[in-house]
Amino acid sequence: MDHPALPEKKRVESLDYLRGLMALSVMLYHYTQWSYGLIGMNPVLKYLGIYAVGTFFILSGVSLTITYEKRINTLRDTVRFLVKRFFRIAPLFWLVSTIILLTLAFADVLGLPPSEIPLKRIIYNYSLLFGFIKASMSIPVGGWSIGDEMVFYFIFPFLFLLKQRFVLPAVTLASIGCAIYFAFFRFNPDLSLGAQWQIYVHPLNHLFLFMAGIAIAKYSHYLEAILQIRHCTVLALLACLIFAFAPFHGDQINVVSGYGRVILSTCCIVFVTMIFILNPTIKALPGRILQFLGESCYSIYLLHPVVALLPIILFKQIGIEEKYAYLVAIFLTLFTSWLTFRFIEKPMINLGSRLSAKLK
Numbered sequence: 001m002d003h004p005a006l007p008e009k010k011r012v013e014s015l016d017y018l019r020g021l022m023a024l025s026v027m028l029y030h031y032t033q034w035s036y037g038l039i040g041m042n043p044v045l046k047y048l049g050i051y052a053v054g055t056f057f058i059l060s061g062v063s064l065t066i067t068y069e070k071r072i073n074t075l076r077d078t079v080r081f082l083v084k085r086f087f088r089i090a091p092l093f094w095l096v097s098t099i100i101l102l103t104l105a106f107a108d109v110l111g112l113p114p115s116e117i118p119l120k121r122i123i124y125n126y127s128l129l130f131g132f133i134k135a136s137m138s139i140p141v142g143g144w145s146i147g148d149e150m151v152f153y154f155i156f157p158f159l160f161l162l163k164q165r166f167v168l169p170a171v172t173l174a175s176i177g178c179a180i181y182f183a184f185f186r187f188n189p190d191l192s193l194g195a196q197w198q199i200y201v202h203p204l205n206h207l208f209l210f211m212a213g214i215a216i217a218k219y220s221h222y223l224e225a226i227l228q229i230r231h232c233t234v235l236a237l238l239a240c241l242i243f244a245f246a247p248f249h250g251d252q253i254n255v256v257s258g259y260g261r262v263i264l265s266t267c268c269i270v271f272v273t274m275i276f277i278l279n280p281t282i283k284a285l286p287g288r289i290l291q292f293l294g295e296s297c298y299s300i301y302l303l304h305p306v307v308a309l310l311p312i313i314l315f316k317q318i319g320i321e322e323k324y325a326y327l328v329a330i331f332l333t334l335f336t337s338w339l340t341f342r343f344i345e346k347p348m349i350n351l352g353s354r355l356s357a358k359l360k
Contacts, residue, residue: 013291013294014275014276014279014280014281015059015062015063015272015275015276015294016290016291016293016294016295016297017275017280017282017290017291017293017294018055018059018272018275018294019056019059019293019294019297020290020291020292020293020294020295020296020297020300021290021293022048022052022053022055022056022059022297023052023293023296023297023298023300023301024293024300025045025048025049025052026048026049026052026053026142026300026301026304027300027301027304027330027333028045028330029045029046029048029049029052030049030141030142030304030305031304031308031326031329031330032045032326033049034308034326035322035323035326036323043244044243044244046252046255047243047244047246047248047255047264050252050255050256051243051255051264051265051268053142053145054206054209054265054268055209055268055271055272056145056301057145057148057149057152057206057209057210057213058209058210058212058213058216058268058269058272059213059272060149060152060210060213061152061209061210061211061212061213061214061215061216061217062213062214062216062217062272062276063213063217064153064156064213064214065213065214065217065218066217068081068156068157068160069160069217069218072157072160072161073160073161074161075161076359076360077157077161078157078158078161079359080356080357080359080360081153081156081157081356082153082154082157083352083355083356083359084349084352084353084356085150085153085352086128086352087348087349087351087352087355088345088348088349088352089128089146089149089150089298090128090348091344091345091348092298092299092302092303092340092344092345092348093125093128093140093143093146093302094126095340095344096139096140096143096302096303096306097122097125097126097139097140097143099306100139100140100306101117101122101139103306103309104116104117110309110313111313111316112309112313117139121137121139122139124137125137125138125139125143128146128147128150129150130147131144131146131147131148131149131150131151131203132147132150132151132154134198135147135148135198135201135202135203136197136198136201140302140305140306141305142301142302142305143302144201145201145206146302147201147203148201148203148206151203151207152203152207152210155171155207156214159171159214168214168215168218171211172208172211172212172214172215175204175207175208175210175211176208176211178204178205178207178208179205179207179208179261179265182199182202182204182205182257182261183256183257183258183261183262184257184258186199186205187199187200187253187256187257187258189253189254189257189258191253192251192252192253193251193252193253193256196253200256208265209265209268209269212269212272213272216269216272216273216276217276220273220276220277223273223277224277227277229278232274232277232278233274233278235270235274236270236271236274236275236278238270239266239267239268239270239271239274240267240271242263242267243264243267243268243271246260246263246264246267248260248264292338295341296334296337296338296340296341298341298345299336299337299338299340299341299345300333300334300337303333303336303337303340304329304333307329307332307333307336308325308326308329308332308333310329310332311325311326311328311329311332312325312326312329315328
């Protein structure tokens with residue numbers, strides 16, 4: 001299969017399609033869950049609600065390796081990398097955390113149930129250290145994955161700073177061992193996923209997905225040499241079919257533990273690998289929509305729970321069913337995400353790049 005060499009930026013941009021779709025999947029999963037509950041939810045959406053975040057970890061490993069593998073050679077490079085990642089993650093995370101804290105402070109006025117967040121938890125969130133301590137302590141809904149990402153960001157540069165060939169395979173094998181431990185020994189299949197949430201969100205339970213992304217970026221050229229386009233297409237479709245029709249029923253614990261974890265994670269890894277090799281380009285309006293979703297994926301992911309509060313409160317006041325508020329929240333989230341990407345994320349990314357450049 002003839003694969004022309006692609007610039008780093010083009011390779012990373014081609015993965016934005018998947019990021020956008022995964023963020024959209026998480027939003028639809030949450031809105032459906034909060035409207036109708038998990039019982040009647042479509043199984044594919046139920047799986048995606050869990051594994052879209054896992055796919056984010058894979059894509060993160062791919063993108064970071066493409067961009068930084070040859071740029072991290074010293075401790076100064078490591079500091080520059082961490083500065084850029086901090087400015088990519090922190091500003092929006094701080095914004096959403098602040099909105100949630102203000103909402104809780106005025107819960108009585110807004111007609112919401114009162115709740116308190118300990119000062120220690122607030123400090124852990126604003127310092128982005130909660131992933132190293134207890135990922136379930138995140139303030140934003142879904143913020144646990146950001147805590148895990150910060151752990152992965154800390155590990156990532158040392159994988160390439162240590163110029164030993166055995167380091168990457170050794171860490172990858174260790175991460176797989178951790179995943180097997182969690183899937184088959186750490187979880188209790190008789191308890192719900194909610195009851196074991198602190199176990200599920202542990203960074204070591206997801207590190208193998210991030211390492212799989214690194215492996216895709218580094219070693220997929222071996223597959224490119226032997227797989228033709230039709231082979232990659234068939235494998236991608238097969239991964240989707242297995243994922244969609246996997247016979248795992250009951251509580252979601254069945255899809256994150258045991259053989260459910262193995263099969264569904266493998267489907268995600270295979271699918272991302274095939275898309276990475278195929279590197280599809282979608283033009284015209286669908287391509288622009290996917291590009292927008294990819295650029296705004298972080299905002300969509302973090303903002304959709306807090307954006308939904310406004311239509312929910314308004315609809316409750318005028319006596320309209322809450323489920324319709326989530327329809328409005330979809331469009332409101334997309335618009336708000338465009339604003340935050342343009343006026344918060346992008347300027348902060350540029351600021352992080354400028355500060356990082358001064359350390360060069």
